[in-house]
Amino acid sequence: MAIHFKTHFLFLSLSVIGSNAFGLDASPQTVVPPTHDTATNIGPTTPSRVYSYEKPTFKNYLIPAIEIPIFQFTLNQADRLLYPHQGYDVTFASGWDHVAHGKWVVDQDDFTINQIGHPYQGTVYFTAARSSGLNFWESWIYSNAGSYLWETYGERSDPSINDQVASGTAGALLGEPLYRLCSLIMDGGGTDPGFLRYVAATLVSPVTMINRFMFGEKYGPTLESRDPEFFMRIDGGWAQNTLIQEPHSARQSATDVVMGKLSLDYGSPGRATYRYQRPFDYFHMDLGGIDSNGRIFDDLSVRGLLFGAKFENDGPLQGIWGLYGHFDYESPQIFRFSTTAVSFGTTSQLSMGKQMALQGTALAGLGYASAGTITPNNDQNDFHYGLTPQGLLSLRWLLGTRLSLDASGRTFYITDHYASRAPGKEKIDRLDTSLLLRLFGGHSISVGYGYVQRVAHYDALPSLSQRIGTVSVMYSYVSDMHLGRVTPDGK
Numbered sequence: 388m389a390i391h392f393k394t395h396f397l398f399l400s401l402s403v404i405g406s407n408a409f410g411l412d413a414s415p416q417t418v419v420p421p422t423h424d425t426a427t428n429i430g431p432t433t434p435s436r437v438y439s440y441e442k443p444t445f446k447n448y449l450i451p452a453i454e455i456p457i458f459q460f461t462l463n464q465a466d467r468l469l470y471p472h473q474g475y476d477v478t479f480a481s482g483w484d485h486v487a488h489g490k491w492v493v494d495q496d497d498f499t500i501n502q503i504g505h506p507y508q509g510t511v512y513f514t515a516a517r518s519s520g521l522n523f524w525e526s527w528i529y530s531n532a533g534s535y536l537w538e539t540y541g542e543r544s545d546p547s548i549n550d551q552v553a554s555g556t557a558g559a560l561l562g563e564p565l566y567r568l569c570s571l572i573m574d575g576g577g578t579d580p581g582f583l584r585y586v587a588a589t590l591v592s593p594v595t596m597i598n599r600f601m602f603g604e605k606y607g608p609t610l611e612s613r614d615p616e617f618f619m620r621i622d623g624g625w626a627q628n629t630l631i632q633e634p635h636s637a638r639q640s641a642t643d644v645v646m647g648k649l650s651l652d653y654g655s656p657g658r659a660t661y662r663y664q665r666p667f668d669y670f671h672m673d674l675g676g677i678d679s680n681g682r683i684f685d686d687l688s689v690r691g692l693l694f695g696a697k698f699e700n701d702g703p704l705q706g707i708w709g710l711y712g713h714f715d716y717e718s719p720q721i722f723r724f725s726t727t728a729v730s731f732g733t734t735s736q737l738s739m740g741k742q743m744a745l746q747g748t749a750l751a752g753l754g755y756a757s758a759g760t761i762t763p764n765n766d767q768n769d770f771h772y773g774l775t776p777q778g779l780l781s782l783r784w785l786l787g788t789r790l791s792l793d794a795s796g797r798t799f800y801i802t803d804h805y806a807s808r809a810p811g812k813e814k815i816d817r818l819d820t821s822l823l824l825r826l827f828g829g830h831s832i833s834v835g836y837g838y839v840q841r842v843a844h845y846d847a848l849p850s851l852s853q854r855i856g857t858v859s860v861m862y863s864y865v866s867d868m869h870l871g872r873v874t875p876d877g878k
Contacts, residue, residue: 445606446520454515455533474543482540494547502725505550509558517566518598520606523666531555557727560714563667565592615654618871622861623647630856633721638762640720641679648675657705657736657873667691684718706735719839721853728754742787744872750779756801774804791870793821811845831863
């Protein structure tokens, strides 16, 4: 489904401001705070749980139920005006036909629109609910309901299974970290955040800040963050592709490229007082880009704990385990792949002396993924969806307060189950390594090597093997002089 998400920001404000005209500032539902230090909440929605020292939680289910259709109607009208021949001339009858008789398909729309545009559109639905006081799972229902509404009433084309997953679930998995980062930015400004914090928070989660502007702190300031451990690393510099193998690609990758990356760890285990009782009380996010002769390739990965618990011990090993949700969009210059998945696994830290530690995450699970050559030859359309078993192992060895060695490996096996055009099987492997030296303050330098390989076998297309290896030299900035090492007391 061709969704032109570059128009979203323009009409986002109109749709949300319109909701205020409907008088949605109604009496919200109240969750009474407990009188003891054990998490609790009225009803079964335990992700809403609050503590005795926290403000009561207020909810309004009507606000997102109005905001989402207003946003979709405005977006549809804009798309109808800008793209008059692409199936946006919907009617109530065409939408009802989709609901009653519509055949759900796996569409072949533009990869970026499907795998970035739809997830971002899903964040609009999700954060509309989240910023109205609803918990993660309630907001996930709204993001899926919003996705279904768009698939049936937003376009004339057949409803799309992959778009439903991308908007409904990937939108929630991406929306929650954005919502929490918005909250973290505002919390860092104390009782009177400055103008730049408002700007930054709005860029991160515009719907959250629009609802805050309209309704104040009635539905929570943003989120009771409970002081999570937070580590940020920013990298930028030069890189060289030392290995390039790109059959069936109509363009040639550059040898010298410019790279940048932002990595975030929120709620890393190891602090004694921090609790994991809500989805995404722990998450990791990577955002990166490569400039190759003016062509930009972007990466976005998020993984967070949905259900889980801490290791209960007083030894050197501290961690969490449980069910994780993750969304990945990767474009390593030759091909692209993306996945929305759930995995079972663990994130932990092993203390190895006063200044040393080994941190790691190990996950194995199942997702729905897609892959394809970025610029295929005319005779090679290998855009392929399918159910995807996948695994991840990420390690960070902290050698005091000056050195860290990072290594992360991921593997994806895209099957022919629920496949689209170009049915077949693909195996994608990615390895990223980095050695960082902190010089003074947060200023650091790092060297790294990344390797990505895609091997694909199709039913009706030639098999292919694509790979690229990249050496990088980067300026790096870290937010923590301990390089992300977590101590029990948080100091």
